[in-house]
Amino acid sequence: MKSVLFCAGCSLLALAAPLSESAIAVSFDRMYVFGDSLSDTGNVSNVTRFVQTLDPSTSVQPPSPPYFQGRYSNGPLWVDYLADAFDVDLVPSSTLAFPAPITVTPSGSVTVNENFVGQTVDRSVNFAFGGAQSGLNNAVDPRLPGILRETNAFLGDHLAAGARADEDALYVVWAAGANDYQPSTFAEPDKAIASVMKNITQSITTLFDLGARNFLIPNAPNLGLTPLALAAGPQVSGLLTDISKGHNALLQSTLTSLGQSLTGAKLVSLDINGLLARAIADPGRYGFVETQTSCLNQVTLAVCDAPDQYLFWDGIHPSGKAHQVVSEFALATLHDAYDDGSVSVPEPEMGWLGAIALGGWLTWRRRRSVAA
Template sequence: MKKLSLLASFVSISGLISSPAIAARFSSIYGFGDSLTDTGNINQIVVQATGGTQTFPPSPPYFMGRFSNGPVWIELLAQKLDVPLVNFAFGGATTGFENTLDTTLPGLPLPGGLQQQINNFALNNLIADPNALYAIWAGGNDYLPTNSMVFTPFDNPTQTLNNIEMAINSLVKIGAKNIMVFNLPNLGDIPLNNDSIDGVCPDNNQFDGDCLNDLTLAHNHGLSTLLSGFSSEVNLIRFDINTLVSNNIQNPSPLFTNVTDVCFNLSTFEVCDNPDEFLFWDDRHPTTVGHQLIADSAFQSLAVPESKTIVGLITLGLIGIVKVIKSSRINHE
């Protein structure tokens, strides 16, 4: 009976081995970045400046200041983690101090880029919460074409990577321990560049789709190298948005029936009938279903192995079973 009891205990414990890893626990999540992460910060500035007569992006068809038709990835991730969200991200942000919406929203006190966001956070948090999650997704506006009068897009990733490194170092310096950093999706593959993909990067056209994909590759390679140089004392969580988006474009999941076109046409202001089946909302932003996919994948990237305590219990269970079997054999003999 003792042997059977131990065996039953082992079966019960070992069942935990095959259970999925659980998400790490955080006290809160802080967001830094551009329109892909903005949950209404730019819109709040526009609403205040116009006395509520205007919104940006326009709602409808955009959702409550998001650059999408519904909630964006970071708020969906915060819901999955069941933690509060404090978001410093602003649409138009570069990785430096500039905001590329200066001509779109002239005369408004637009916040700067990633560096200003981090500085604003540090001014209000002399010591960062070591149990919080800090998410950085920025860089696309550094390379994509813009009408900005204050910023000229880069044709190589050197300055952008330096800016991201400074942002991470600033967070680490004040005590941040868990930092999630996104690479970039292929900028040449977004609908903005649907007509410029032919497999060849032409001379003197850095905004050609193929040239932007080459630049994305250089950025992501440099970012990987940069992140490898940080101390192991910092929990740097790399999120490979590039592979996630590319896989869904090349091999569409059942979620999407359209992974190349826009649901909302900025030129005609027409919205598709089935936005939940589109990956892209407009020419550079995902639908809220796309954002949900990102949030789910980010949640999985935060998964941690089962507790060492469980592994220890399994080991002890095995030892106990071996001892009982040996004892049984001796008594039998």
């Protein structure tokens, strides 16, 4: 671990908020991400792009533009900004697969290639795939992995290399729930929630047993408040709200139990549900105007005039501006978890948030330009 100034774009933050260089928080030399489309920084895009070279009828997902550089939003994702704050180069796992992002069997079937030849050992890697469920499967395409398969791929590469997981790295595990809680689960939601918790527990335990010690575990947003759920009507919206509550209650008790059994692990819970509730209750605090509809028309792919005023980019995914808010909230949460309590960091809101977001954006753009 290394300590850095708490922010992305600290010079701008210094002008926007009364934080000094004494505001020191933890940072990490490496970062690993396991999740779904809320954290996928290009894996589905890379895989579908490669498949398209073999089958031109295949479309690249998500379509970029209007989606931003293979991300399920209109700008960098929260993990992009988090990696920037830690000054690490977070690469999609599909870019490390050797010799290509996919493998094709003699019969012609295609699957994601998880042969990384040890490259995940000393790199910051994002294993998240859009559509990932909490287990082995993917809700969008059965050939793509779920989160448990993502963690197994990390495990397999380290075992093949004879390496332990970096105990000083940060491990993000986010099963947001949208891909698990499909209509087929509505009749028995408690059973579905229990299954998701079993998968999350297995992913965390797998990483811990390999040597991981620092975990950031976001909870589920209120799935009933997404534009897609609201458009489906109050019955569906209400049910998804109840499922989200049940998910988060069991997640909290699960993390408490894991914290007691996994000696030496630091499990930091990130309350995305609470942040979303505050953003909807007081959108102006975060710079939003519209919280119930999406900026993007997913039928015509027409984009609204002011994307930064929208909480949601499409029916289920946050806007780029919302990802900025999430990233700063994550940094503040990590600060509180690792700091000795001598420094108080405010929750992100407009004023200082705008300066931080701009600083992070400029730094992230510079890094991308150099990498290109």
